[in-house]
Amino acid sequence: MDLFWMRGYEATSVRDLTQRLGIGQGSLYAAFGDKEGLYRAALEHYRTTLAADALRSLDEGADARSAIRTMLVGRVRIAVEDGGRGCLAVNAVCERLPQDASVRRTVRDMQDASRDALAEVLRVAAERGEIAARHDPHTQAAFLVTFLNGLLVTSKITPDAHALESLVEVALSTLD
Amino acid sequence: MDLFWMRGYEATSVRDLTQRLGIGQGSLYAAFGDKEGLYRAALEHYRTTLAADALRSLDEGADARSAIRTMLVGRVRIAVEDGGRGCLAVNAVCERLPQDASVRRTVRDMQDASRDALAEVLRVAAERGEIAARHDPHTQAAFLVTFLNGLLVTSKITPDAHALESLVEVALSTLD
DNA sequence: CGCATACTGTATCGAGCGATCCAGAAAGAG
């Protein structure tokens, strides 16, 4: 996962992978079928660890706004590491779409789950009057997911967590 | 440019390129040095045509808000073509960073120029009272550039111009 | 026209790719 994350799919060779994993090529092919199978497994691992962690952190904040802020800032913190690694899912989308239907399906599912979780948080918060109901919760949530995609791209161009956090504040002002 | 745009750098072979261009490999290497030179030239061409057009459209709108809306929607319209090609610059960032310093420099320059142009439009608009001055124009402009990056990623995942335009409206509400 | 120069595209290079093969090691059963 780390290797694909840092270098992308095409630029990572099977030999790079076996060397990092400390196994032979035969074992890799026995376990994952082919290079693409390992890539899919890496993306799935990313989804069930990194992305899922972020979603869980949504339910922990005192209020909706700070929960969302924490989630976004947390994703940024991971993305700026190692000189701007970004997000494996966003990198995968940019390198492999529109050709790779499997990546499209996986990442779409990931982001739909994020959007739905955000929409629920926003719905509850609007009901409580914590935030203004200027936008439909689903649209608002989709906006936040897309903005996060942007953050993860900009993290690669300029891996400056502090500068990115001030953009988060602008995005959160859509909740006022 | 089209080939790199659709398939990315690594997945596009020199033979693919010569075939599309209708020239021999010798000519390509004589003109551009190597594959990376052609890639840089393609990115530079993208910058001076697509990206520059978008900037020019900023000065045409009746008011700041509709000028920005038109610019964002125009970029989305191009990005959703061909099943979700996205943006060559964003694709380049995701595939080639953090390793490729040349791509980082070029795309950073492109986006800095966009941000500065947006900041100027926002500054003037705030002076005229067209928009609320809730945020510093530079921060606001940087937010819009990052949000646009997000739009261009989401264009690849779900190439639905109509759905993306409703996200633009949420982003524009930061101007209220 | 005739010669010098510039350029084009094909054939070819070594290297590295993804994938497979298979001898040998490890693990499990009796």
Add this chain to the structure above:
DNA sequence: CTCTTTCTGGATCGCTCGATACAGTATGCG
């Protein structure tokens, strides 16, 4: 302990990669 089965990873496969060499063609000039 021995025999059978499973698994491991290095050697090797055919192929395609990016890059180059070079013969053949077009071009410009006196």
